Amino acid sequence: MLKFKKIKKDDTVVVITGKDKGKMGRVLRVLRDKGKVLVEGVNKAKKHVRRISEELPGGITEVEMPMDISNVMLYCPECKRGVRVGFRVESDGKKVRICRSCGAIV
Ligand SMILES: [Zn+2]
Structure with a gap:
């Protein structure tokens, strides 16, 4: 289930497979129970x-x-x-989402 938390509404995502491969778009909706996302223009x-x-x-x-x-x-x-995303717990205890390639908070 954790993987579904990695993508949220209003995130910008890149399509990695299918007919729209390489396209970028904004996440309009996350259908968590179905494991699906609705991406603008994709x-x-x-x-x-x-x-x-x-x-x-x-x-x-x-x-x-x-x-x-x-x-x-x-x-x-x-x-x-x-990129693949991961999570890191900051010194104040707050959990942040990071890029697993460069470590930036995304
Ligand atoms: Zn990065």
């Missing part, structure tokens, strides 16, 4: 929308689909790439 799928009214005629729209959390890595601004 893993888009066409969706048919039912006609609701004159103003909302429906049709085909593109929406982000949740993807497996293991398909993304947290983006480290220091390393400028997706």
